[in-house]
Amino acid sequence: METSNTIVTNIFKPFQHHINAEQDLREEIRNIMKDIEKPLREIITQLQVIHHKENCEQIGVACQKSRELFEEVRNGFDRLDKIIPEGQYYRYNDHWRYPTQRLCFLAALIVYLEKGFLIEKDTAAQIIGMDGKEHLHLDLEDYLMGLLNLATELSRFAVNSVTYGNYNRPLEISKFVAELNAGFRLLNLKNDSLRKRFDALKYDVKKIEEVVYDLSIRGLLPGGDQASTEPTSDTQDS
Structure with a gap:
């Protein structure tokens, strides 16, 4: 036994x-x-x-x-x-x-x-x-995280483009990131890490808006595409 x-x-x-x-x-x-x-x-x-x-x-x-x-x-x-x-x-x-x-x-x-x-x-x-x-x-989460990182990189790109005299690039980036932001707002995000990273997107949007607005009041946007209002002080919560 x-x-x-x-x-x-x-x-x-x-x-x-x-x-x-x-x-x-x-x-x-x-x-x-x-x-x-x-x-x-x-x-x-x-x-x-x-x-x-x-x-x-x-x-x-x-x-x-x-x-x-x-x-x-x-x-x-x-x-x-x-x-x-x-x-x-x-x-x-x-x-x-x-x-x-x-x-x-x-x-x-x-x-x-x-x-x-x-x-x-x-x-x-x-x-x-x-x-x-x-x-x-x-994984879907990894793809979405990649897109949010893209927005941050493009906000930096917008600022540096002005340094090199490309005043059209920030406008293009602003439209693109605004559309990306609108897409994310269609999602009801529950994942903590993804939701937290998405919350930071509004700051990327605001940063790019400020670049475009600054170019606008200086009359530097190409084709007379000048902003009539200041950038939003905050982005509406989804």
Whole structure:
């Protein structure tokens, strides 16, 4: 007859194998994410040109180089997809959630710089390499976080564009971010982190409005498109 100590040992002994296997998997995930984060940082560096150079050709070159770097990102997610167990996406996604949000933001920024419109979720998934995967997918929250980060980056872009004498760019950005803000207001956000980040969007909108208004009262907006009212002091709560 087995003793109580033997019974407990037999129960707990397999647990260590499970713990070791999970630790090994997480280490492998971390190594793959390091390979993904390297081109991510390089893409960020490439796109910083928008804050230092107003030359459209240089911005176009930066976008093209960034798209080439995304190939490394896609290769990384291909490898990651092969090691994630079936149905375990949310068990391990803390490893790639934040990088994915950053990648969505960068993909959105490239599309805006190239085309001037908002990236769709499916297109973002294709660019970063999360489309058509067996075990990975682009989470809606990560996509929306990327768009909110885009608004913040564009508010900075609007200010720096004035520095380089492009007075039309802030007006274009103002219209785009206002439309983005209107889109988010259609959502009834319950997620705490997403809701908190969305609350900061009103400050991005206000900052850009102030840039446009300042240009307006100085008579610097192109085509006589001058503002008749001051920027809103606050954005209405959704």
